[in-house]
Amino acid sequence: MGGRSGIGICVKQHGISVFLMPSGMLGTLLSLIDVLPLFSNTAWGQHSNLAFLEKHMGASFEKRSQPWVANIRKEDIQSGDFLALSKIRGRWGGFETLEKWVTGAFAGHTSVCLKDEKGNLWVAESGYENDKGEEVIAIVPWDEWWTMALKDESNPQIALLPLHPDVRARFNESAAWEYVRSMVGKPYGYHNMIFSWIDTIGDNYPPPLDANLVMAVMSMWTRVQPLYAANMWNEALNKRLGTEGLDLQGIIIETERRGMSFDQLLTIPEQDEWIYSDGKSTTCVAFILAMYKEAGIFAPFTESIQVTEFTIRDAYMLKIFEDNPARLPSWCNTESDKLSFCQILGEYRMELPEYNTIEPYAKMNENCPSLPPTYKRPARC
Template sequence: MATSKGALSTTLFLIAISLFLALPHGGNALKLPFRPTDMVPPLPQLLSRPILNYLHARKSSSPEDPLPVFVGAASASNTANIHWKAPCFNHNSAWLELHNKSRTPFGGGALHINVSKAHTWYCDDSYLFATAYRVTSDYFFLSGEHTIEFDQWVSKAELEYVKKTGVSIFVMAFEMMGVLDMLKEVFPLITSAGWSERSNVNFLNKRMEASLLIRPLRQWVANVSTDSIHSGDLLAVSRFSGRRGGIQTLEKWVTGSYAGHIAVCLRDAGGKLWVGESGRENDEGEAVIAILPWDEWWEFELKYDSIPSSIALLPLRPDLRAKFNESAAWEYAKTMDGLPYAYHNLIFSWIDTMKENYPEPLGDPHVIASAMTVWNQVQPPYAANVWNEALNKRLGTEGLGFPEILEELKRRESSLAQVLTLPEQDDWVYSDGKSTSCAAFVLGMYKKAGLFGPLSSLIQVTEFTIKDAYSLKFFENDTRRLPKWCNDPYTILLSCQILGKYLMELPGYNSLEPYAHMNERCPSMPPKYRRSEGC
């Protein structure tokens, strides 16, 4: 017999009342003949998942509880299934089948998972499935076989990875499910070159309340005269499509920056204009520090993408331009040229506080720990490069892998949340040299060129984000002194936009005088990204 909408609504209403009565309200909770969590999974996922998250949030838990647990990697080459126990189902197994149902060059696969022997009615287990090229998730509350379809592998490299390593399986905590939902929105930003301009713009509109006004077509490319560009002038860059645009979008969201990259201008003794930046890809596809002639740099930017990057020139103010030591700047640039980009300390300029650098649904340092746990399993070299060395430096240890780092923190009665907030030091040298982001490279040059004056030894530029860099009160504050060719009637800042479909917004631009230990304890919560005094 068909169930009427009214009957369904009444049933859901009665279940909701039962759940409400079971929750603590300052007195003794009503004893029910079942656990509330046993009744929730049969509800539609839109209802069940938030309720389960809430119920689990009410429980006390140790800091390690939300971390994903690696149970094994299912591979087509395995002679036997992998087996494990989970919080709900005691008997679980998995195996991987390779197929080509999609009739694509690299084919696809199906991950078969069998779950049984649940310890209670309708409990469920949440899972994350990962290769080095993708992450997906699901949860199971019914016994039997379940199938996770991979319609097609993204490349030959992923196919070879799956053949050799398999699909890694992690049991997840309930607290992570909101993050996994978020992955559906943001994961393509860093994995797909086809991520569209519209998706990036919508993401920034939604999560940062960025306006991203479209400029008149005739002003997308300025008629730049390099005679008006000087040593020390800053270039702020934003991309809105492709893999690099997606990465910049994520970085903007977590740091509050309205630019995704910065570079610095330099003139040599003969007057030739150059551009220095950290993050330029070399012929091997590696991101490195590079010093390029202006003409080469500008030609690349004009042709980089079908959607022009937005680029603004931020001229130094006259007193600092006169103070800028070109010889010292060039000496610094030459010692840094060719060194790798700042993968080692990339996340540490962003994370300064225990809780106020994690936008929803990240919301918690455990999410970072979870990401580290997953990538430590599926991409060990990546994990070592991006955070293990930096964490070892903060602990005063050497060579510890991520699991050993967690053990060391436990032994010291500390936490990952605490150690992530410890400031990076500019003089730290990693296994492949100094590690500098685009912001740290530019500001390191400013240090050497004398712009920080006596504060140089009291400021760690590796703690600065891109927003921190352009917020320094170092730049031109008089529109009459801007180059004539950048007098754009749509300009709303004292900067000079030289390229781009979208107007460059830089909230907080040119507003902060430097001070000791600047940007070592700053929150960065969207959408307002308010700074605390003296952070």
């Protein structure tokens, strides 16, 4: 068995779907075992995450010079400034590592800064854990958010990405606040989480993943956790078919009835205006970009950009951030760790490949591949 490929099967409406496990059944199981340490909230878990990202993404984790915590002046942070976080141990560290691997992002979570009319600084985010342990959209005072970040056992690395002055000049702060307040309390956007990643038939799945394996996992998960599965993908797949209430089996049957393959169904772009059973659905980064959209940052392409199609990588590659290091606050980085953005926390020097390089355009990120280790992105995909 050792060197042979394994074969998995998924029974569908019209027979059997066969998919190849390139590493064989044993190799695939060993790969899963390799993943388990990523979720350990220990030094071993952190080492496992760093090693995984170095091996599969070519990341390099250079130690930063002290201090690892910036001496932040809140008055230098403005509405719309973007926060990119990279957690490297524990439950969220492991989850983010896998997210980074499939999407090509070198960060795993995002938040955004807002100032109110009194000059108080706040942080808005989708994915804030409330008192009930639910992941929701929330806006919290900066001091509270920063204190939690400093105590976070996942050892986060955090970058502040200030908006470019020209972009900030057209940022409609009142529209941004209106949008954020309308979303507070809504759940994290699990409905569209996987669909910002899957854009193409075959060029978004790092081996041994493919669309058939994704469908098989969906089928198994539906049996074990039917409510969770419905939240994660059933509603979103119904949206793509224009149907309501179909379970996964019904979705597969309907897809085949229309002469469409399941992998084609997965690539249909998410639409920002879709309303799910619990309201509009936005992941951490889609929430920020939807706020940017309302605030006018994407003009004149506002109506032709679906921000729910963006990954974190897509967001930090947008050419909307400060490009003059001389204008960055003096406390941004240590003397020996000069970056084109502000790293405000972290043991390791953050990398954001192709940061601030792509001008917004119509229908962006609706058909982009994301294969490791280069994650090469065609122009205007």
